[in-house]
Amino acid sequence: MKRTDSQPVTFNAVPLAELAPAKINLALHVTGRRADGYHLLESLVVFAEFGDRIAVSSAARDSFLVEGRFARDVPLTNDNLVLRARDMLRAAYPAHPTSPVSIALEKNLPVASGIGGGSSDAAATLRALVRLWRIPVDVVTLARLALPLGADLPMCVAARPLVARGIGEQLEPVERLPALPIVLVNPGVPVETPSVFRALASRDNPPLAPLSDTTAVRDWLTATRNDLEPPAISIEPLVGDALAALRGAGASFVRMSGSGATCFGIFDDSATAARAAEAIAGERPRWFSTATRTLA
Numbered sequence: 001m002k003r004t005d006s007q008p009v010t011f012n013a014v015p016l017a018e019l020a021p022a023k024i025n026l027a028l029h030v031t032g033r034r035a036d037g038y039h040l041l042e043s044l045v046v047f048a049e050f051g052d053r054i055a056v057s058s059a060a061r062d063s064f065l066v067e068g069r070f071a072r073d074v075p076l077t078n079d080n081l082v083l084r085a086r087d088m089l090r091a092a093y094p095a096h097p098t099s100p101v102s103i104a105l106e107k108n109l110p111v112a113s114g115i116g117g118g119s120s121d122a123a124a125t126l127r128a129l130v131r132l133w134r135i136p137v138d139v140v141t142l143a144r145l146a147l148p149l150g151a152d153l154p155m156c157v158a159a160r161p162l163v164a165r166g167i168g169e170q171l172e173p174v175e176r177l178p179a180l181p182i183v184l185v186n187p188g189v190p191v192e193t194p195s196v197f198r199a200l201a202s203r204d205n206p207p208l209a210p211l212s213d214t215t216a217v218r219d220w221l222t223a224t225r226n227d228l229e230p231p232a233i234s235i236e237p238l239v240g241d242a243l244a245a246l247r248g249a250g251a252s253f254v255r256m257s258g259s260g261a262t263c264f265g266i267f268d269d270s271a272t273a274a275r276a277a278e279a280i281a282g283e284r285p286r287w288f289s290t291a292t293r294t295l296a
């Protein structure tokens, strides 16, 4: 049957799923502060194979369901970034037909933990709804539309290795970065980003050195920093314990991601990473510990 513009669009009732990968700041330099109070950053950002999951399908009315290990920590109000993403997309395309939608979030990432769970959920929601509603929008436009939802939204829409500058919205893709076997460890305490920035001693720090040889990223990292790590440890000493646990389990490089408290360790191979994650989980059953790989 031929469809004309006057006929209603039929939407997919089969759920469309999108991964909301964990965002990992392999390096994060705070290089200044804007007049409006936003901090200027330079960060090498990668995403993990592990993350939350978003599923969307057409329905009789809008609904939102959250399940998974960290579901109880997710706000169910309209502040939730998933719902804000849905509403933003509808508002951005008022003439485009958009069905009521049922959205399910499987919350596998600890909340307020420096791995961008909320931002990545919002970005995955946008990717899923663009497919469901067949909105003709490219990734660059979608990233720009998403920025008002948060400075980390554009990078999470891109969801690939990149260097982020400005307040996080200026993105430079990094080609040929190898997939790194890593372990993510969170000591089970939320750390709110604003308090970590308040505890930061210096806001004017040296920028990232250029990453000219991506195959030597591991060596390059040793000359970089996460400037938010010392203030986060001063607020929450368990961050130091998480770093020590990763080191003790054989990581060749350890660091905190974002404003914490999640830390990552880089391992030589996936089998060693899997054993390390299990060992840490065995010793600290209340912590979150998982082996994964960064998306190349």
Ligand code: ATP
Pocket (backbone or CB within 6 Å): 074, 075, 079, 080, 081, 082, 110, 111, 112, 113, 114, 115, 116, 117, 118, 119, 121, 122, 152, 193, 258, 259, 260
């Ligand atoms: P970032 O690294 O971008 O600072 P984060 O990992 O530290 O992010 P999130 O897990 O995104 O932090 O949570 C930050 C805040 O966002 C929390 O206080 C939480 O209440 C709120 N929030 C809104 N929507 C969500 C969501 N879908 N998942 C998790 N948190 C959400």
